[in-house]
Amino acid sequence: MTTAVDRDALRTTQRAGDRVFSTATIVAGSLILAVLAAVAVFLFVQSVPAFLAAPDEFDSGFTNFWEYVWPLAFGTLWSAFLALIMAIPVAIGIALFISHYAPRKLAQGLGYIIDLLAAVPSVVFGLWGIGVLAPMLQPFYSTLVEWFGWFPLFAGPVSGTGRTIFTVAVVLAVMVLPIITAISREIFLQTPVLHEEAALALGATRWEMITMAVLPFGRAGIISAAMLGLGRALGETMAVAMVLSPSPQVIFQLLTSQNPTTIAANIALNFPEAHGVGVNILLATGLILFVITLAVNMLARYIINRRKAFSGAN
């Protein structure tokens, strides 16, 4: 009989409060998954009319949706690619500076300063890009076209306003810099101290220590940081919409007044005045953007998570 009593006492009683609370947390968690699914479903449902739209619904001579979205998708990828080429080396440099070069006491404060760049709203970057950066870079573009016009990317005629895809790429690079820096910095700081000290003890200079211990350790982290930056650059809207003077075509030249625009900027510029099927077409381009960024982000997260499992740093 005593054993029966004991068993009753030991059994955890399911209290009402416990049940309510744990259910609430599960519901909240599942809600997030539901929202992500809802984003995909609702965008898709609203995009269907665009896929079936008649040729006369599109402006500037496009006959179907895929023809319409291709130059935009190209502009999105091209501007993000240019931005990353500029941002990655600088971001790795900053991350190394903060993690391995700056005096220890300053390092955290310097990290905050770079994080402040991430806090500046994109519309302010847009204002700055068109008010300060574009006029400042324009003379530089003129010189570049004059001297290096033979190089296909720098072919003229030069833009008179500086509102080119190159300026956009510079603004985007500044905007993705803090993301790439923050993640690479975290990863560089996780480098096993024993590896670093071993390299230094063998007589390596600081740079040799970094190439031997820090960079191999952080390679996967740098790649995924770059891809998260890519995701950000692909989806950036206002800075591109404000700085670029767009023309919907595939152009590789960086410094002319004819520039491919991006999906996001195209939506922001045309949505307020769109009506009828035009709205569905813009929503469909948004769906394409969503799919591209989702794929990039999932790949980046997959790489980060895989690295976490094997590194043993934690």
Added chain:
Amino acid sequence: MSTTTVAAPLTNSLTAGKLPKYTSLAVLGASWLVAAAVFLMLQLSGASKDFNLAGTLFFGTVLYCVAIYLLSYFVEGVRKAKDRLVTALVTAAFVVALLPLVSLVVTTLTNGLPAFLTPSFFTQSQRNIVGAGGGALHAVIGTLFITGLAGLISIPIGLLTAIYLTEYGRGRLARGITFFVDVMTGIPSIVAGLFAFALFSLLFNDPGIRFGFGGAIALSVLMIPVVVRSSEEMLKLVPNDLREAAYALGVPKWLTILKVVLPTSLAGIITGVMISISRVIGETAPLLIISGFTASMNYNLFSERMMTLPVFVYTQYANQGADAQAYLDRAWAGALTLILIVMVLNGVARLIAKLFSPKLGR
């Protein structure tokens, strides 16, 4: 012959071939002076109108990189030379990143202050304003309402999810949620706006729908993952000993979480929430799409267009009237307001984190 060998100083193999400590600073100063001299000559000869400071610093720094590499190469050898070159480049990268930040803050301050300091900026809307005058009160109110509602929606959901992930979650659902929360942080903001639009135009069967509540939903989609991530990190920091002590006293799990885990991590959670607010308060694209823009006050989140500060900045810039300067001034003043709000939120968040965070080992 033997005397000469004695007279020769003993070379210390550890310091041999090493440049003195002040070398890099001296070479840097010298390079800048040389570049300055070249540009001064250009100015005096009339090739350029005024002294080119940016050019001086840029070419001076490039010259420094070359000089320190060559100097170190001949005195210390190729390995040390490379090390010095990389040190210079890495430091330069940091300074280069600071330039846009400084330039942006200075421009916003100089261009935004005049209109920002006009008393009407925070007391009037843009209704019936053509040209100069008026203010951004309608935008400030809209931003407060929409961001506030977004916070009301996202903070409970985000916090409960974080609690699920740290306290309850096991197995595939928890792993799935973690993964997709990370993926959600990368959703472009404009897609969130398009989602809110697609949802509500279907629900209310209104192809041109614009209202504040939709903006709040769009911002929530962007804000929830940030809240989840930051709160999860903070909840993970709560030592397990505290939980076990509570269980040992017979406290049920949900009360342990409410009375022990949450109060311990409260400072960190508040910090995370404030940073997530500062992240979404500057979002323009989704609000442009679903909340639209207007020149009038609107206190009702559920009907009619609602102006917000970022959209105010954008529209003032994009739809300039006859007196373009007045519109630009207001755009910069709006930008200044936004930056101030974001910086204050960030600063207070860091302060809370620093003052109230539990003192753990490390």
